[in-house]
Amino acid sequence: MFDAAPAFSPxxxxxxxxxxxxxQGRLDALLSGPVTSFAVGAEIYAEGDxxxxxxxxxxxxxxxxxxLADGRRQICAFQMPGEIFGFESDGERHFFAxxxxxxxxxxxxxxxxxxxxxxxxxxxxxxxSRAHDHMLTLSRLGACSRVAAFLLEMAERQESEESGVIxxxxxxxxxxxxxGLTIETVSRVMTKLKDAKIIRLPTxxxxxxxxxxxxxxxxx
Amino acid sequence: MFDAAPAFSPxxxxxxxxxxxxxQGRLDALLSGPVTSFAVGAEIYAEGDxxxxxxxxxxxxxxxxxxLADGRRQICAFQMPGEIFGFESDGERHFFAxxxxxxxxxxxxxxxxxxxxxxxxxxxxxxxSRAHDHMLTLSRLGACSRVAAFLLEMAERQESEESGVIxxxxxxxxxxxxxGLTIETVSRVMTKLKDAKIIRLPTxxxxxxxxxxxxxxxxx
DNA sequence: CGACTACTTGAAAAGAGTCAATTCACGTGG
DNA sequence: CCACGTGAATTGACTCTTTTCAAGTAGTCG
Numbered sequence: 001m002f003d004a005a006p007a008f009s010p011x012x013x014x015x016x017x018x019x020x021x022x023x024q025g026r027l028d029a030l031l032s033g034p035v036t037s038f039a040v041g042a043e044i045y046a047e048g049d050x051x052x053x054x055x056x057x058x059x060x061x062x063x064x065x066x067x068l069a070d071g072r073r074q075i076c077a078f079q080m081p082g083e084i085f086g087f088e089s090d091g092e093r094h095f096f097a098x099x100x101x102x103x104x105x106x107x108x109x110x111x112x113x114x115x116x117x118x119x120x121x122x123x124x125x126x127x128x129s130r131a132h133d134h135m136l137t138l139s140r141l142g143a144c145s146r147v148a149a150f151l152l153e154m155a156e157r158q159e160s161e162e163s164g165v166i167x168x169x170x171x172x173x174x175x176x177x178x179x180g181l182t183i184e185t186v187s188r189v190m191t192k193l194k195d196a197k198i199i200r201l202p203t204x205x206x207x208x209x210x211x212x213x214x215x216x217x218x219x220x
Numbered sequence: 221m222f223d224a225a226p227a228f229s230p231x232x233x234x235x236x237x238x239x240x241x242x243x244q245g246r247l248d249a250l251l252s253g254p255v256t257s258f259a260v261g262a263e264i265y266a267e268g269d270x271x272x273x274x275x276x277x278x279x280x281x282x283x284x285x286x287x288l289a290d291g292r293r294q295i296c297a298f299q300m301p302g303e304i305f306g307f308e309s310d311g312e313r314h315f316f317a318x319x320x321x322x323x324x325x326x327x328x329x330x331x332x333x334x335x336x337x338x339x340x341x342x343x344x345x346x347x348x349s350r351a352h353d354h355m356l357t358l359s360r361l362g363a364c365s366r367v368a369a370f371l372l373e374m375a376e377r378q379e380s381e382e383s384g385v386i387x388x389x390x391x392x393x394x395x396x397x398x399x400g401l402t403i404e405t406v407s408r409v410m411t412k413l414k415d416a417k418i419i420r421l422p423t424x425x426x427x428x429x430x431x432x433x434x435x436x437x438x439x440x
Numbered sequence: 441c442g443a444c445t446a447c448t449t450g451a452a453a454a455g456a457g458t459c460a461a462t463t464c465a466c467g468t469g470g
Numbered sequence: 471c472c473a474c475g476t477g478a479a480t481t482g483a484c485t486c487t488t489t490t491c492a493a494g495t496a497g498t499c500g
Contacts, residue, residue, distance in 0.1 A: 066356060068440075074356045089345035094352075117337040124344040125309035131351035132314075136286060136294045139358040139400030143456065172479060180359030182457060187480050204465075204479065220289070363488070392447065402489060407448055424447065424497075 033106055035059075038099035045097050051088040053107045057081045060103025061169045064095050065177065075178040077130070078170065080157050087124055101169045138180045146179040147189040148218035151199075151207065166207040193218070253326055255279075258319035265317050271308040273327045277301045280323025281389045284315050285397065295398040296351070298390065300377050307344055321389045358400045361440055366399040367409040368438035371419075371427065386427040413438070 035058045038044060044055065044062060055062075062079040076095065079085045088094060137146055151166060160166045168175070172183045172190075179186065193199045198215050200208040209215060255278045258264060264275065264282060275282075282299040296315065299305045308314060357366055371386060380386045388395070392410075396403045413419045418435050420428040429435060 066352065068356070068360060072360050074359055076352050076355060087345055087348070089342060089349050094349060117341045121337045121341040121344060122309060124341055124348060125307055128307070128344060128348050128351060129309055129314060131348060131355060132286070132296050135296060135351060135355050135358060136288070138355060139294055140288060140292050183479075184458080184481085185456060188456095191480070403447075404449085404490085405488060408488095411448070 035104040035106055038103045038105065040099060040101055042103075043096070043098045044105070045086075045093050045095075047093055047096055049093040051086070051091050051093050053109050054084055054086040055079075055097075055105045055107055056084045058104035058106055061100045062097055062103055062105075063100050063170070063174060063178075064097050066095055073177045074180070075174060076134070077127075078174075078178065084123055087120065087127070100174060143179075143181055143185050144189050144192065145219050146181060147175070147186060148193070148215050150175060150179055151193075151209075152215060152219055155209065160209070161212065164209050166209060168205045168207065172204075255324040255326055258323045258325065260319060260321055262323075263316070263318045264325070265306075265313050265315075267313055267316055269313040271306070271311050271313050273329050274304055274306040275299075275317075276304045276326045276328075278324035278326055281320040282317055282323055282325075283320050283390070283394060283398075284317050286315055293397045294400070295394060296354075297347075298394075298398065304343055307340065307347070320394060363399075363401055363405050364409050364412065364438055365440040366401060367395070367406060368413070368435050369440075370395060370399055371413075371429075372435060372439055375429065380429070381432065384429050386429060388425045388427065392424075 038060070045051075047066065057079050059081055061081075062085065063075050064077045064079065064085060065073050065075040067073050077085070078100065079097075085097065137149055141149065154168065155161060155166050158167060170178075172186050175181075176183045176186045190199075190201065193215070194201055196214065198209070198211045198218065200210060202208060258280070265271075267286070277299050279301055281301075282305065283295050284297045284299065284305060285293050285295040287293050297305070298320070299317075305317065357369055361369065374388065375381060375386050378387060390398075392403045392406050395401075396406045399406065410419075410421065413435070414421055416434065418429070418431045418438065420430060422428060
C-alpha cells in the first residue's frame with residue numbers, strides 16, 4: 001500500500017518530485033467517469049461549501065487557495081493532470097478551488113469513497129508531505145530561491161528537462177500568491193534569471209531553460 | 221500536530237471523518253500501553269529512519285522539524301499531550317522528532333495500525349489543515365502577527381484564557397524556527413508586547429496576558 | 441561564586457514591499 | 471492587415487521590515 005519515495009536527505013529537501021498521483025487501484029476505477037469542463041477562472045468550489053466530492057484533473061490546471069480578511073490570497077497548491085484533490089477533514093470546504101486554465105475534471109462522490117480510506121490516507125499523507133515542503137520554501141528561502149524552486153517544480157511535473165521548455169499555465173499573480181511574494185518581486189527575479197542567461201522568455205508564459213545547473217544553484 | 225491558529229480557523233470543530241467510526245476510537249485502545257520517557261533534547265526519530273510506529277504524547281512536548289543543508293531548521297509542529305504523530309507516506313521518516321522538555325510517549329506499532337486507515341485518515345487530514353494554516357502564517361503575516369498568533373495558539377492549547385498565564389515550554393530559538401523568524405526578531409516582538417502592556421514576562425518561559433483583545437488584534 | 445547558555449538590545453545592511461510609470465502582448469474592430 | 475484598447479508584466483525610486491553582526495544582560499547550574 002505504501003509506495004517508495006526518493007531518499008530524503010536534507011539537501012534534497014526541495015527537489016522532491018511533485019509527480020502525479022500514482023495508480024490508486026479502486027480509486028482509479030471510480031475516476032473513469034465523464035469529464036466536466038471548467039472555463040478559465042471558473043469556480044470549482046468555495047470555502048464554506050458542503051464538501052461533496054473528490055476530483056481528478058483530466059486536463060488543465062486548478063489552484064487551491066485561501067483568502068485572508070483583507071483580500072490577501074495564499075495559493076496552497078496547483079493541481080495538474082492526474083492529480084486528485086478535494087479532501088476535507090470534515091464535511092466542509094476550507095479552501096477555494098478554481099480553474100487556472102480551461103480544465104476538465106472527473107468526480108468521485110464521497111459516498112463511493114467510504115471504503116477507500118487506505119487509498120485516501122496515502123494521498124493525504126503525500127499532500128501533507130508537500131505542504132511541509134512548501135512550508136519550508138515559504139519560511140526559509142529568499143525570493144530568488146523560491147522562484148527558481150518553483151520553476152524546477154513545474155519543470156519536473158512537466159518533464160521539461162529534455163525539451164528545455166517550461167510552460168507556465170498561470171499568471172505572475174498566481175505565482176506570487178503561491179510563493180508568498182508580490183508580482184513585482186516575481187517579475188524582478190524572472191528578469192534577473194534572464195539577465196544571468198539561465199532562462200529565456202520567448203513569451204510571458206514560456207520559458208527556455210539555458211542552464212539547469214544554474215537554476216538549481218539558484219534554488220538554494 | 222497542533223490546533224489551528226484561531227485567526228485562520230473559521231470552523232472550530234472539525235469532527236467529521238469520512239469513516240463512520242468515531243474519531244480515534246480504536247486508536248485510543250491501542251494507545252493505552254506503557255509510557256516511554258525521553259529527556260530534554262532526546263531524539264525520538266531522525267530523518268531517514270525506518271518508520272515503525274506512531275506515538276502519542278503522554279506528557280511533555282515534542283518538536284517535529286526538518287533541516288536544510290546549511291543547518292537552517294524549520295519546525296513543522298509542536299506536539300502536545302494527547303496528540304498523535306509519526307505518520308509517514310512511505311515507511312521512512314522525513315522529519316526529525318525530539319523532546320523539547322522531559323516527555324513521555326505511548327507507542328502503536330504500524331503493524332497494529334494496518335486496519336486503522338479510517339482513523340489515521342482523519343488525523344492526517346487534520347494535520348494537513350493545520351499545515352495549510354501554518355503556511356498562511358509563514359507566507360502572509362509579519363513578525364508581530366506571527367508571534368501573537370503563536371502565543372494565542374499556545375494559550376488555546378493550554379486553556380490559558382482563564383488563568384491569563386501562558387507557559388512556554390520551548391526556547392526562543394524553537395519559537396523562531398517554528399515561525400520562520402530569527403531569535404532576535406522574536407525577542408524584539410516580545411519586548412514590544414511587553415512595552416505595549418499586552419503581556420508581562422515574569423520569567424523567559426512564563427507569560428501573563430494583560431490584554432487578550434490587544435493580543436488578538438496584534439495577530440491581524 | 442563563576443561559567444555557561446539563553447535572552448535582549450543596538451546599529452547597520454539587505455531584502456522585499458509599495459507606489460507609480462511604462463512597456464508589452466493580445467484580442468477587437470475598423 | 472493594422473490601429474487601438476485593455477489587462478498583464480516589467481521597471482524604477484523609495485520605504486519599511488527583518489536580518490545580520492556585535493555587544494551586553496540575565497538567569498541557571500555546577
